[in-house]
Amino acid sequence: MNIYFCDASENPYGCFSNSAFYGVRLDIFQCRTSEHYFQAQKFEGNSLTEREAKRNNLLLKEILAAKTPEVAIALAENYRQFWRSDWEEVKDQMMYQAVFKKFDWHRDIRKILLSTGKKAIIYNSPSDYYWGFGEDGTGDNKLGEILMSVRDILQKKTDRLKNHSGASYRWWL
Numbered sequence: 441m442n443i444y445f446c447d448a449s450e451n452p453y454g455c456f457s458n459s460a461f462y463g464v465r466l467d468i469f470q471c472r473t474s475e476h477y478f479q480a481q482k483f484e485g486n487s488l489t490e491r492e493a494k495r496n497n498l499l500l501k502e503i504l505a506a507k508t509p510e511v512a513i514a515l516a517e518n519y520r521q522f523w524r525s526d527w528e529e530v531k532d533q534m535m536y537q538a539v540f541k542k543f544d545w546h547r548d549i550r551k552i553l554l555s556t557g558k559k560a561i562i563y564n565s566p567s568d569y570y571w572g573f574g575e576d577g578t579g580d581n582k583l584g585e586i587l588m589s590v591r592d593i594l595q596k597k598t599d600r601l602k603n604h605s606g607a608s609y610r611w612w613l
């Protein structure tokens with residue numbers, strides 16, 4: 441049986457959504473959600489002039505200050521002309537980082553992710569054909585795939601820690 445999720449309010453798998461309020465760190469900044477982290481990464485610099493880097497840093501801070509993930513998305517969209525030029529090439533990697541940090545840090549939702557075992561995880565967004573499954577299931581489901589990759593890595597980390605037992609395993613569990 442597959443695991444489907446879409447909205448952050450769904451129980452128990454809504455926590456898989458990037459809009460769920462589980463914070464992640466971006467350097468010295470705390471992001472309210474993995475969506476904030478992901479959107480802010482659009483303004484991280486590759487080969488920017490000093491002036492451009494300064495401007496992008498301000499945009500990044502504005503995005504991180506957004507009260508909701510929806511506002512963070514809207515702001516990033518507004519400043520599309522300032523996105524890093526290699527965004528299309530790096531966006532999967534950035535999504536992976538955002539999702540990994542979230543589940544590596546938050547024990548409660550890590551347990552939910554690991555509890556899905558080997559089942560397929562599907563981001564059942566009708567409007568998103570890249571990160572999600574789309575209206576008709578022909579979408580790429582990239583977010584679902586990333587969640588499954590993160591699950592595999594965190595399962596291996598759990599198994600490794602289990603073998604060493606002790607304080608680090610108790611903390612991790």
Ligand SMILES: Nc1nc(O)c(N)c(N[C@@H]2O[C@H](COP(=O)(O)O)[C@@H](O)[C@H]2O)n1
Nearest residue numbers: 446458475478513565567568571572583
């Ligand atoms: N529920 C929902 N509605 C949409 O319209 C969406 N695009 C998504 N997908 C999530 O939104 C984030 C936007 O990604 P892009 O900046 O457009 O690449 C991303 O976190 C998707 O998971 N969801």
